[in-house]
Amino acid sequence: MKAAVITFPGSNCDRDCLRALEEIPGCEADSVWHADQDLAGYDLIVLPGGFSYGDYLRSGAIARFSPVMAALKREADRGVTILGICNGFQVLLEAGLLPGAMRRNQSLKFVCKPCELVVDRADSRFSSRFQEGQTLQVPVAHGEGNYYCDDETLKRLHGEGQVVFRYADNPNGSVADIAGITNETGNVLGMMPHPERATRARLGSVDGAEIFGAIFDFVSAGGKS
Amino acid sequence: MSMEPTPEEIRDHRVYADFGLTDAEYELICEKLGRAPNYVEVGIFSVMWSEHCSYKNSRPVLSLLPTKGPHVLVGPGEGAGIVDIGDGQAVAFKIESHNHPSAVEPYQGAATGVGGILRDIFSMGARPVALLNSLRFGPLSDGRNRYLFERVVEGIGGYGNCVGVPTVGGEAVFDDAYSGNPLVNVMCVGLIDHDQIQKGVAGGVGNPVFYVGPATGRDGIHGATFASEELNEESEERRPAVQVGDPFMKKLVMESCLELIDSGIVVGIQDMGAAGLTCSSAEMASKAGNGMELYLDRVPCRAEGMTPYEMMLSESQERMLFVVRPEHVDRAREIFERWEVPCVEVGKVTDDGRLRLIFHGEEVGDLPVRGLVDDCPVYERAVERPGYLDMVQSAETLNDPEIAGVQELTAALKAVLADHTVASKRWIYEQFDHMVQGNTVQAPGGDAAVVEVQGTRKALAMALDGDGRHVFLDPYEGGKATVAEAARNLVCVGARPLAVTDNLNFGSPERPEIYFQLHQSVAGMAEACEVLKTPVIGGNVSLYNEHAGQAIYPTPVVGMVGLIEDRDRMIGAGFRGDGDLVAVLGATGADLGGSAFRAVLHGAVDGAPPSVDLQAEARLQDTMLRAVEAGLLSSAHDCSHGGLATTIAEKAIAGGRGANVRLKGDLRGDHHLFSETTGRIVVSAPPEAKEALEAIAADAGVPLSWVGEVGGEELTITVNDELGIESAVADLRDAYEGAIPRRMEKA
Amino acid sequence: MFVARVQVTIKEEVLDPQGKAVEGALHSLGFEEASGVRIGKFLELTLNTDDRAVAEERLSQMCEKLLANPVIEDYEFELVEAGEAR
Amino acid sequence: MFVARVQVTIKEEVLDPQGKAVEGALHSLGFEEASGVRIGKFLELTLNTDDRAVAEERLSQMCEKLLANPVIEDYEFELVEAGEAR
């Protein structure tokens, strides 16, 4: 599997994501600068967490105009697997690749802690290593993770099986406890929790590694789950 | 510019006095210059000769501290100290205060404090891997204190979270002594290879000098002076001294500077911290024994019509100064262009030992570099033992009516656990990203934070400790205790303490009784550092912490870093396995002076605090490390505030399991449970480890008593067979975890 | 030259956690008369053009594209000729 | 009843990193004509009082105490009688 991790000015989980990917045998991961315009040849593109452009104005609002984003859209349309984590999720929302928007956490406070996630769909390319209803330990760290969408969109998300991860104990006020959703075609996932921070037992959990692992399985199987 | 006073007016109207210079200092400046200084020159002298930059009041005291050790690669004098951790790697760390800015604008004050300390670390060439902070406020029952606390925490998070350096630990203390003058100390730890260590030198005559970072504004002018005076009603008027941080820009400046350093072309680099362009240029020139010429027209400015005075004294954030050889200029520019960080040539290195300022083709300042940096007068202040000491120390702390019976004692324990200084600091650290970079293997909440060194089996442990109450009651013993506790925190996770960075937070040194506190506590710290073999490799001094004439508790804060050779040996504070045995290492005496128990239950801060037997402490810590190395222990937790009862309760809460503990001894029950004798650690170990642990302790002559076993969901503690504490762990957790949130929700 | 003053507000139907919190704080400070607090953004910028119609058109684009997120936010602006008193 | 509209802006001499970043983004989107971008807060609230003078006085207090941080921010407001068209 060939993976790309995009670095926007202000990304700060890019190295962590690279490291998590490199720990998978058979995975090659490149760091890609936001000014690059070519993403051809990658099986997975990761938009990492952090504070792109300081998250000034709105989180993800400025990064979505980075040169690399046009290429990302192309790859997304082609069905390439795209994973937006935390700030990456916010960028995908702002870019319209996923529906909805982020608000400030209900507590108005940044929250960093281990979090319990419930797997809502085990048939996505991101969650195939889990059982439906299984709970995972994956930490969150964000100030604007309070997911919003209108009722109609929510119905559609549920109807189309786009909600992949839910919070067992909602840390931020998100609509319907949503922690991670895909687009309609299921190749783009945005999630607020950080799987790259749950890749070694010493960090408290290895559940995050299984998310990367599921993507690896999908790609290795020639893009069929 | 025409509005600036002339040299004559400065002299006649004593304008220099507004900048904090004395008449004698002004005379000395005239002597150094051979003439009366103009406005920009007197401004520059005043910041360079402020306490914050010159240490003119504290230098005689600082010289007491041991600074050498075989593993010290860089000691005090640079942006940060650096200590070897083997295999060509080293750890850089330093602490810094941002007390006064935080009192006036808590969010930005704290945020820019974090920004400043990060600069100190990466300007040495080290990549920041962890941040810590030490906070002190008045009680949270007061609205203003809650506001300061809330905003300071947000500011630290707002900055640290954004730059992507995990905030892994710290401390927070609440006491009336800090109402009106909160303390905000921040520490940064970085990793570096030996061959990458940078020094802030302006070497090579003729080399160009570059300014990096955002434009200079009119913010923070005279910040260093502001930090060196007492707070009063007019402090709010000093608002221009408050700066706004830009963590996003900082992240870019940091990454680009690290790349520049990595490229190997840097001759010298230094951050523009306190006193901005002035301090960085003068110090870099001074360290190289050179001079520097600055072309002020080229300094990027945010506002129109900025004067040389404003440019030189601004403390706008996120700026750096560096020197490279002419042939490397293009390479340097390329790096900053890629990161979209402004980088401008603003001067050159000269050989005449002068700092010359050129503006619109005219020389507007001409100062001797040595005079600015090294010739500030040093003051040996008068020392006088404060009158209060005899009074507080002679207080009877052992004669209060005994708190007895399981109900009363359990209630007392819950009250101590819910004291906001003792209570869980989760409310704080959950607002900090303590996991970014993916190396945090002991999150905040334990005795020390632990961060892995990527690509090795090593890990770094770090802790920050201060105990103003004990230092107030006995400066010398309190100074010793502060160092001893920091080291003990490190050994509790299995780390060997390496070195110290300290922050001396005191009142006005011009008051003899304050100078006594400063002198005595530093002497105590020095002795402890000597015995525990933890040299001081850097630090910071913050004096004049007074509000409305009232000084804070004398509060030296110690930041310590230790090394864990094998991360798999690391242990935590919480009970781990049911059936494990519980032991107390160290002896318990009747030490209620200055204790949390007395403060919470009797409302008194008095008595003689526990004295510290440093030799016993060294043996204890050594024993602890040997036990960890032998893999004997399941957990360890330093016994400090709130005594054995609190320590054991914390172990139960952290481990999510109960214990059955039986204490024996000659002390009164409540005293046994809550005494704060130093030099104790509560450990748990599997039964099979019992004999080996006994052997190690006996060998070192460290008292060891087996007091119970782990298990169940209840904590019970008997003293001499009488039930003292009995509670579900969940109820203890509620008291401990709920204390700060409940106080903040009351808002 | 125009000075643009842009107000970006969270849509009515979207819960505004910040507004709620500020309202609570106002009440606890004794400002009981305050209600319905909504918090948004206020932006000020200068537009280097002399044609009001062009300025309006361009500013609308800026708002649509970047300054507001149409999923949860509304915007409103006014243009004032630079130098003019407001 | 009055509706209050409050604008909180960062003081002239204080750095506004948000404004800087947004200005950069506008330029890279081709909105070269935009400059001097400053970002502040916009608040809307209802005041349950019928006396304009009282409303003004109280609103000033709210701004001083809570809504603006006088150390680095300025504020401005207007009061509109509820129901009135703006």
Ligand SMILES: Nc1ncnc2c1ncn2[C@@H]1O[C@H](COP(=O)(O)OP(=O)(O)O)[C@@H](O)[C@H]1O
């Ligand atoms: N309390 C202290 N103990 C030991 N060294 C100190 C102490 N305070 C300051 N120093 C050292 O004095 C040197 C001068 O500090 P300084 O240049 O003022 O740093 P900064 O500008 O970052 O405040 C630093 O190396 C610092 O580590």
Ligand SMILES: [Mg+2]
């Ligand atoms: Mg420095």
